[in-house]
Amino acid sequence: MSGRTHARARPERTCVGCRERAAKTDLLRIVAVGDDCVPDDRGTLPGRGAYVHPALVCLDLAVRRRAIPRALRAPGPLDTAGLRRRVEQAE
Numbered sequence: 001m002s003g004r005t006h007a008r009a010r011p012e013r014t015c016v017g018c019r020e021r022a023a024k025t026d027l028l029r030i031v032a033v034g035d036d037c038v039p040d041d042r043g044t045l046p047g048r049g050a051y052v053h054p055a056l057v058c059l060d061l062a063v064r065r066r067a068i069p070r071a072l073r074a075p076g077p078l079d080t081a082g083l084r085r086r087v088e089q090a091e
Contacts, residue, residue, distance in 0.1 A: 013051040016067040017058030027051040028090075030068065030083060037068055037078040039086045048072050054090040059083065 011024040029040040029049045040049060050071035052058050059080070062068050069078050 015053045015058055015062075016050050016071045017052050017060070017062035017065075020053075022053065024051070026053070028054045028087070030072075032069075032072045032074045032078055035076070035079055037072070037080045037083050039083055054087050056084075056087055056091065059087050 012021045013024050013027050014021050029043050030037055031040050031045045031047045031049050
């Protein structure tokens with residue numbers, strides 16, 4: 001035996017706001033669509049994605065650190081107003 005448990009491994013991702021690792025299912029995937037940053041609830045939108053906890057604290061931290069455009073490799077700033085409304089509804 002290799003010492004590994006036989007429980008299914010859950011994929012983990014890092015929140016771009018607080019930089020903590022969490023289960024992929026506990027985070028909100030975001031993608032850039034044009035100049036907007038939109039939530040990808042189903043995880044099926046094309047393009048590079050980034051993950052953030054669905055909490056205003058993490059979203060504000062990511063915006064302040066300019067981590068979202070950097071993680072999505074966007075050439076300029078992204079509008080996060082729609083994403084902010086989505087996170088406010090989730091809280």
